[in-house]
Amino acid sequence: MPFTNAGAQQIAWALGSNLSNNYIQYFAVGIGSATAGVGNVTMVTETGARSVLTGSPNFATARKVGFQFDFNSVEMSGIRLFEFGFLGSATGSTGSIWQIERIGSIVFDGTSELQITNTIEVLRG
Numbered sequence: 001m002p003f004t005n006a007g008a009q010q011i012a013w014a015l016g017s018n019l020s021n022n023y024i025q026y027f028a029v030g031i032g033s034a035t036a037g038v039g040n041v042t043m044v045t046e047t048g049a050r051s052v053l054t055g056s057p058n059f060a061t062a063r064k065v066g067f068q069f070d071f072n073s074v075e076m077s078g079i080r081l082f083e084f085g086f087l088g089s090a091t092g093s094t095g096s097i098w099q100i101e102r103i104g105s106i107v108f109d110g111t112s113e114l115q116i117t118n119t120i121e122v123l124r125g
Contacts, residue, residue: 008122016057016065027069030083036100066119077110
């Protein structure tokens with residue numbers, strides 16, 4: 001039995017809906033360089049700073065939901081960024097990690113800001 005376009009759209013809307021701790025609404029940065037896996041419930045080494053969603057989720061494209069997060073230069077100062085993650089909770093290490101992205105090292109010297117835009121597509125099939 002296939003998962004339909006309509007079903008995928010409902011899931012995308014739910015990912016961006018306002019259900020307490022059940023949708024992506026926070027972004028965190030980390031300095032952990034170990035491999036993240038699908039079993040992770042937290043980031044590898046979160047810095048402790050979390051940013052709230054900038055604006056509202058974007059539902060402009062069918063079966064997709066987009067999120068934008070911003071950290072200012074003061075928040076990022078001195079961080080050697082290796083990972084970032086999308087979460088449903090404002091408090092650290094609560095097991096609400098939805099997605100972890102690993103990148104090469106980026107060092108922030110207090111003059112650069114960080115803006116991340118993430119789009120999640122719900123596949124039908």
